[in-house]
Amino acid sequence: MSASLDVRDLRKQFAAGRPAVDGVSFHVPAGEIVVLLGPSGCGKTTTLRCIAGLEHPTAGRVSIGGRLMSAPLDGVQVPPRLRNIGMVFQSYAVWPHMTVRQNVAYPLRHRRAPRAEIERKTGDVLALVGLTEFAERPVVSLSGGQMQRVALARSLVYQPQLLLLDEPLSNLDAQLRLRLRDDLRRIIKQTGVTALYVTHDQAEAVVLGDRIGVMRDGKLLQMAPADEIYNRPADLFVANFTGASNLLAGRVLARGATGERAARQGWNSAGRQSLHGSCRRPPLPGHADDL
Ligand SMILES: Nc1ncnc2c1ncn2[C@@H]1O[C@H](COP(=O)(O)OP(=O)(O)OP(=O)(O)O)[C@@H](O)[C@H]1O
Numbered sequence: 409m410s411a412s413l414d415v416r417d418l419r420k421q422f423a424a425g426r427p428a429v430d431g432v433s434f435h436v437p438a439g440e441i442v443v444l445l446g447p448s449g450c451g452k453t454t455t456l457r458c459i460a461g462l463e464h465p466t467a468g469r470v471s472i473g474g475r476l477m478s479a480p481l482d483g484v485q486v487p488p489r490l491r492n493i494g495m496v497f498q499s500y501a502v503w504p505h506m507t508v509r510q511n512v513a514y515p516l517r518h519r520r521a522p523r524a525e526i527e528r529k530t531g532d533v534l535a536l537v538g539l540t541e542f543a544e545r546p547v548v549s550l551s552g553g554q555m556q557r558v559a560l561a562r563s564l565v566y567q568p569q570l571l572l573l574d575e576p577l578s579n580l581d582a583q584l585r586l587r588l589r590d591d592l593r594r595i596i597k598q599t600g601v602t603a604l605y606v607t608h609d610q611a612e613a614v615v616l617g618d619r620i621g622v623m624r625d626g627k628l629l630q631m632a633p634a635d636e637i638y639n640r641p642a643d644l645f646v647a648n649f650t651g652a653s654n655l656l657a658g659r660v661l662a663r664g665a666t667g668e669r670a671a672r673q674g675w676n677s678a679g680r681q682s683l684h685g686s687c688r689r690p691p692l693p694g695h696a697d698d699l
């Protein structure tokens with residue numbers, strides 16, 4: 409069963425420097441894919457590791473499926489193995505001495521599942537990721553993209569309630585990356601698992617995410633569907649980070665009751681003039697018309 413994820417005022421302060429995660433709050437309903445997008449060092453991995461329980465947060469609360477998993481100020485820290493989470497990392501992290509099938513079956517064997525169940529679930533998930541014909545091959549004889557499929561299958565085989573993925577495509581070449589990117593969304597959606605996906609690649613975020621959360625310096629600046637992030641960015645950083653931008657200096661003169669329409673005064677090459685409404689940006693990167 410996939411579960412919702414709730415993160416409230418999450419904060420992680422390492423021994424030195426500014427907080428790696430600084431008051432991050434968001435909610436992911438069951439079955440949704442959310443992508444955390446942001447530049448290197450903005451706190452994406454640390455957020456993911458706090459949710460997995462691999463990192464102890466300094467403050468805040470993490471709940472999965474309504475169950476409190478981390479709440480340091482209340483002394484709650486459920487260990488990672490009891491959170492029923494699947495994780496896929498940038499490094500494939502497969503067992504090199506095992507076959508594809510043995511790798512994928514491992515989490516079920518570790519949980520002492522009955523033999524028939526192991527065979528059925530392993531077969532199902534290998535088919536899901538398109539590796540049935542490679543099942544008996546040593547895992548080290550596979551390509552990078554195939555190995556990442558093994559890692560994905562291994563993290564899905566025990567039907568986790570939440571799947572966390574940290575830049576799983578960044579070790580792959582550009583072409584493979586595009587192919588696996590499209591497959592990943594299909595596979596995740598087919599299982600129905602709730603997923604949190606970390607990347608610094610905006611096209612990947614647009615293709616994969618139902619919603620995208622843009623991070624900077626440990627803070628979550630905006631979380632919304634891709635078209636909203638793109639057409640109505642919360643600030644200049646979000647606008648610049650999520651695509652090519654035309655920036656016009658201006659001043660808000662009036663705002664509607666809902667804040668949806670604003671009259672702006674700006675300047676262009678013809679001199680000072682008023683602009684009304686909002687400009688449309690080019691198509692979203694990663695959308696079909698961009699490929
Ligand atoms: N174990 C640690 N000890 C001290 N500081 C850390 C530790 N892990 C991360 N940091 C710091 O926390 C900040 C956020 O790091 P994090 O790895 O979460 O960034 P990121 O967004 O995943 O970056 P990247 O895209 O490069 O993977 C960085 O400034 C980093 O140096």
Ligand SMILES: [Mg+2]
Pocket residue numbers: 452453454574
């Ligand atoms: Mg990272």
